[in-house]
Amino acid sequence: MLQLELAVHELAPRMQHWRRDFHHFAESGWLEFRTATLVADTLHQLGYQLALGREVVDDAARMGLPSPEVLACEEQRALDQGALPQWLSHFSGGFTGIVATLETGRPGPTIAFRVDMDALDLGEMQQHTHRPFAEGFASCNAGMMHACGHDGHTAIGLGLACVLQQFTDQLNGTIKLIFQPAEEGTRGARAMVAAGALDNIDYFTAIHIGTGIPIGAVVCGNDNFMATTKFDVQFTGIAAHAGGKPEEGRNALLAAAQTALALHSIAPHSHGASRINVGVLQAGSGRNVVPAQALLKVETRGETSEINDYVFDRAQEIIRGTATMYGIEAEVKLMGAATNSVPSPEWVAFIHQQASTVSGVTHVVDTVKGAAGSEDATLMMARVQEQGGKASYMVFGTELSAGHHNEKFDFDEKVMEIAVSTMARLVVNFPWQRGV
Numbered sequence: 001m002l003q004l005e006l007a008v009h010e011l012a013p014r015m016q017h018w019r020r021d022f023h024h025f026a027e028s029g030w031l032e033f034r035t036a037t038l039v040a041d042t043l044h045q046l047g048y049q050l051a052l053g054r055e056v057v058d059d060a061a062r063m064g065l066p067s068p069e070v071l072a073c074e075e076q077r078a079l080d081q082g083a084l085p086q087w088l089s090h091f092s093g094g095f096t097g098i099v100a101t102l103e104t105g106r107p108g109p110t111i112a113f114r115v116d117m118d119a120l121d122l123g124e125m126q127q128h129t130h131r132p133f134a135e136g137f138a139s140c141n142a143g144m145m146h147a148c149g150h151d152g153h154t155a156i157g158l159g160l161a162c163v164l165q166q167f168t169d170q171l172n173g174t175i176k177l178i179f180q181p182a183e184e185g186t187r188g189a190r191a192m193v194a195a196g197a198l199d200n201i202d203y204f205t206a207i208h209i210g211t212g213i214p215i216g217a218v219v220c221g222n223d224n225f226m227a228t229t230k231f232d233v234q235f236t237g238i239a240a241h242a243g244g245k246p247e248e249g250r251n252a253l254l255a256a257a258q259t260a261l262a263l264h265s266i267a268p269h270s271h272g273a274s275r276i277n278v279g280v281l282q283a284g285s286g287r288n289v290v291p292a293q294a295l296l297k298v299e300t301r302g303e304t305s306e307i308n309d310y311v312f313d314r315a316q317e318i319i320r321g322t323a324t325m326y327g328i329e330a331e332v333k334l335m336g337a338a339t340n341s342v343p344s345p346e347w348v349a350f351i352h353q354q355a356s357t358v359s360g361v362t363h364v365v366d367t368v369k370g371a372a373g374s375e376d377a378t379l380m381m382a383r384v385q386e387q388g389g390k391a392s393y394m395v396f397g398t399e400l401s402a403g404h405h406n407e408k409f410d411f412d413e414k415v416m417e418i419a420v421s422t423m424a425r426l427v428v429n430f431p432w433q434r435g436v
């Protein structure tokens with residue numbers, strides 16, 4: 001296996017280059033136009049078969065899409081920043097997903113990996129104490145920053161593509177590399193699942209770097225993601241003269257405020273953890289006008305889908321109730337979704353065994369306890385498992401300069417070699433003859 005490690009080590013400068021390039025030109029969810037064209041071009045040159053855009057992203061299942069104006073403007077921005085025109089038409093309109101397939105021509109299962117490509121809606125710290133700024137690769141796109149490591153994930157996906165291509169002669173079956181848009185807000189995976197991109201996969205692994213785990217530590221079957229639903233509520237009342245004819249108004253601001261308080265008082269569930277958060281409340285137009293419009297941005301979470309559904313269903317009752325109470329309309333729009341995950345034990349055991357042999361890996365565990373976020377790769381895992389496949393979610397630890405989603409976020413790039421070595425090993429050392 002020395003040969004594999006050597007190959008990965010030789011790729012380290014290219015991965016660093018990709019990562020820093022993606023970091024510099026950070027693009028948030030559904031706007032990964034430049035990133036996607038470069039990814040597609042690299043994979044094409046490596047000889048992968050590509051399924052792009054609408055082939056792998058279902059239009060109707062996309063959630064939390066920016067407006068057509070923003071999509072058009074960002075597409076032009078991407079072109080100005082070096083997006084490759086020959087690939088861009090596939091992704092136009094926010095269809096920024098890619099599935100790259102390596103057919104070995106020999107019988108065997110289909111093994112798939114998923115990485116995500118989107119940045120966050122966050123401005124990056126532009127000060128010399130922040131390494132990306134000091135070394136000239138901080139985001140040049142205002143309000144968009146890779147503060148969760150997806151620039152690293154994309155570079156890892158490309159690094160893995162290079163290594164597997166070099167080792168094709170030793171492989172069987174089919175390898176698929178899935179590059180997903182819009183993970184933040186859990187918006188993109190559902191559209192790729194709906195397009196059938198996760199069908200007929202036997203072994204599936206999604207990855208994340210960081211998450212508070214030190215470099216050298218690897219989690220093989222992360223299982224603490226919470227099921228989540230993201231939704232907007234648009235309240236529409238009636239504007240009126242606040243002094244002269246207040247009784248003619250229907251107050252959307254008060255309905256939204258009442259709703260926010262009531263949502264946060266939903267009773268917890270005895271079967272496990274639940275969450276609710278009203279993250280945004282915008283309302284009103286002027287001091288002396290009865291507010292006719294209000295917007296809430298809300299998320300519910302649950303340790304299981306059942307618990308999340310319980311919170312979500314209660315939330316809908318509350319919204320209907322406050323709308324009635326204030327005599328106004330409330331329109332709920334789904335903006336994101338993910339489920340909890342239950343990694344397949346046999347696949348986790350194989351990953352554990354392989355990860356333990358990677359140089360630079362010092363600590364291998366199956367799961368970690370503790371506060372959980374959410375991940376829409378769980379929808380992909382569920383799809384693979386529904387069809388009889390095995391699925392897992394891996395985390396590769398790395399030192400962070402600040403927490404995820406912070407404007408000073410940066411990570412130790414050494415993790416990219418560790419991740420690619422481990423993932424490549426899962427394929428190269430796959431027990432082709434006996435299955436796992």
Ligand SMILES: O=C(O)C[C@H](NC(=O)Cc1c[nH]c2ccccc12)C(=O)O
Pocket residue numbers: 183184185186210211212228372373374375404
């Ligand atoms: O729900 C979302 O929008 C996804 C987002 N996902 C992440 O932040 C990834 C994530 C999940 N768990 C952890 C733990 C630490 C860092 C990052 C993560 C979250 O939970 O808010």
